[in-house]
Amino acid sequence: MPDEASLLAANRAYYRAFSSNDFTAMNEIWGQGDISCVHPGWPVLVGRQAVLASYRDILRNPQQEPIQHRNETAMLSATEGRVFCVEIVGEAALVATNWFRLVDGAWRLVHHQASPLATLSEPQSRPRSLH
Amino acid sequence: MPDEASLLAANRAYYRAFSSNDFTAMNEIWGQGDISCVHPGWPVLVGRQAVLASYRDILRNPQQEPIQHRNETAMLSATEGRVFCVEIVGEAALVATNWFRLVDGAWRLVHHQASPLATLSEPQSRPRSLH
Numbered sequence: 001m002p003d004e005a006s007l008l009a010a011n012r013a014y015y016r017a018f019s020s021n022d023f024t025a026m027n028e029i030w031g032q033g034d035i036s037c038v039h040p041g042w043p044v045l046v047g048r049q050a051v052l053a054s055y056r057d058i059l060r061n062p063q064q065e066p067i068q069h070r071n072e073t074a075m076l077s078a079t080e081g082r083v084f085c086v087e088i089v090g091e092a093a094l095v096a097t098n099w100f101r102l103v104d105g106a107w108r109l110v111h112h113q114a115s116p117l118a119t120l121s122e123p124q125s126r127p128r129s130l131h
Numbered sequence: 132m133p134d135e136a137s138l139l140a141a142n143r144a145y146y147r148a149f150s151s152n153d154f155t156a157m158n159e160i161w162g163q164g165d166i167s168c169v170h171p172g173w174p175v176l177v178g179r180q181a182v183l184a185s186y187r188d189i190l191r192n193p194q195q196e197p198i199q200h201r202n203e204t205a206m207l208s209a210t211e212g213r214v215f216c217v218e219i220v221g222e223a224a225l226v227a228t229n230w231f232r233l234v235d236g237a238w239r240l241v242h243h244q245a246s247p248l249a250t251l252s253e254p255q256s257r258p259r260s261l262h
Contacts, residue, residue, distance in 0.1 A: 034206050036213060038226050041249030044215040046204060073177060075165050082167060082242070084175040095169050097244055099230075111213070113228055115246040118172030 002102050004074045007081040010107035011098050015069045021059045027052060031101055031108035038113040040094060065090040081107065086117065093117040133233050135205045138212040141238035142229050146200045152190045158183060162232055162239035169244040171225060196221040212238065217248065224248040 010029070017025035030051065037051045038044050039058075045051045058064055068088040075082040079102040087094040099111035141160070148156035161182060168182045169175050170189075176182045189195055199219040206213040210233040218225040230242035 034208050034213075036206060036215065036228070038215075038228065038244075038246055040246065042226075043217075043248065044204065044226050044228070046206065046215070073175065075167060075177065077165050082165075084167065084169075084177070086174075095173075095175050095244075097167070097169065097175070097228075097242070099242075111228070111230075113169075113244050113246060115169055115171065115244060117174065 002076055002079060002081060002107075004076055004081075007074050007076060007083060007100060007107055008072055010081075010100055010109075011069075011072060011074075011083040011085065014098060014109060014112075015067060018059070018067050023056055023059050026055050026059065029109050030055075031103060031110045034110065036111045040092075040114050040116060069096070087114055133207055133210060133212060133238075135207055135212075138205050138207060138214060138231060138238055139203055141212075141231055141240075142200075142203060142205075142214040142216065145229060145240060145243075146198060149190070149198050154187055154190050157186050157190065160240050161186075162234060162241045165241065167242045171223075171245050171247060200227070218245055 013025065014029050017029060030048065032048065035048055035051050036044060036046050037054065039054060045054055069085045070088070072083055072085045081100045081102070083098045083100070085096050085098070087096045094114040094116050096112065096114040098109060100107040101110045144156065145160050148160060161179065163179065166179055166182050167175060167177050168185065170185060176185055200216045201219070203214055203216045212231045214229045214231070216227050216229070218227045225245040225247050227243065227245040229240060231238040232241045
């Protein structure tokens with residue numbers, strides 16, 4: 001049975017791959033099947049080739065700011081797990097969804113999406129522009 | 132077996148519920164189990180109570196701008212389906228992920244996240260700030 005501790009460990013491994021510019025680790029974290037990714041401001045990337053190419057560029061980019069993550073929330077169901085967390089990138093705060101699937105006993109990322117937070121200091125407040 | 136046509140129909144039903152301010156329809160579209168939602172600028176909402184309360188407020192809000200959707204991309208796997216599309220809200224363009232699960236033959240939404248697109252006119256371009 002999947003457990004929350006291993007799911008959160010997989011999420012930490014994702015950010016560790018970022019911090020260490022480790023493309024090999026990033027490549028392993030992502031699933032082999034249908035995967036998708038929405039980087040902030042980007043259109044959706046669909047499929048392993050497009051998604052991993054984006055990470056190769058990002059990890060090679062010397063201007064890429066360090067990413068810290070915090071406030072993890074895990075949601076487990078059968079062989080799937082979502083982790084929501086706040087990413088701090090420079091002065092920006094984002095909400096990230098990292099969606100994992102359990103494959104042969106290992107959590108593999110099948111979707112990532114990061115959205116800018118309107119405010120960091122008041123996370124419970126509701127921005128004016130609803131949708 | 133799930134099919135793409137029914138998945139895209141479920142996605143259209145989600146935006147139809149928006150357009151018609153139909154909270155009953157919106158309530159039915161969302162799954163009963165673990166659900167999550169990230170509105171633009173908001174922190175993540177986890178669980179049916181928080182998610183549906185947000186939609187009740189949004190659908191009641193007279194200042195809520197109409198939402199159009201286009202450029203749908205479907206990704207099907209077993210009993211799950213993701214639909215990515217571009218939302219046009221006023222002058223803003225967003226990338227939305229709508230994640231459905233097949234429950235008793237009906238697609239139910241289990242996750243929604245919308246992120247601002249950096250540019251609408253050049254959807255293939257890469258914004259300066261990578262991550």
